Amino acid sequence: xxxxxxxxxxxxxxxxxxxxxxxxxxxxxxxxxxxxxxxxxxxxxxxxxxxxxxxxxxxxxxxxxxxxxxxxxxxxxxxxxxxxxxxxxxxxxxxxxxxxxxxxxxxxxxxxxxxxxxxxxxxxxxxxxxxxxxxxxxxxxxxxxxxxxxxxxxxxxxxxx
Numbered sequence: 001x002x003x004x005x006x007x008x009x010x011x012x013x014x015x016x017x018x019x020x021x022x023x024x025x026x027x028x029x030x031x032x033x034x035x036x037x038x039x040x041x042x043x044x045x046x047x048x049x050x051x052x053x054x055x056x057x058x059x060x061x062x063x064x065x066x067x068x069x070x071x072x073x074x075x076x077x078x079x080x081x082x083x084x085x086x087x088x089x090x091x092x093x094x095x096x097x098x099x100x101x102x103x104x105x106x107x108x109x110x111x112x113x114x115x116x117x118x119x120x121x122x123x124x125x126x127x128x129x130x131x132x133x134x135x136x137x138x139x140x141x142x143x144x145x146x147x148x149x150x151x152x153x154x155x156x157x158x159x160x161x
Contacts, residue, residue, distance in 0.1 A: 052139045053077040057157035062126045071123045075157060084108060088127050090118035107134045130154045
């Protein structure tokens, strides 16, 4: 948690302390603190790679609603072409992938979707609005979790074999 409290102004402060140090020992100590602060800031600002999404994933759950295998809902990520594609179980969807995760912007901006009418639209009617609220993701083994801005799991997917 203390890492989040670091800021660029804190690094500036440490460099000012180094500059204003009175002895060589004090300067060395403060310089080490300043360098450590820069390293911590660099690590915190590292962008999450989207490459772990590559491939196709079956939709297992949308929020608390379990999605049966026979529904056929899935999402695919072609990282070479920077494209997301898939099926809601009824209609096909496609769109562009962002370069990186940005918590202020939905991960799946403008998705195109075919507009067939199907006997059961439950999965689609739940899946499409849920995708609009996704801003982040996490991968744990063969599971992919799409997350909203609060870090709640919006959708759970499992890697296709």
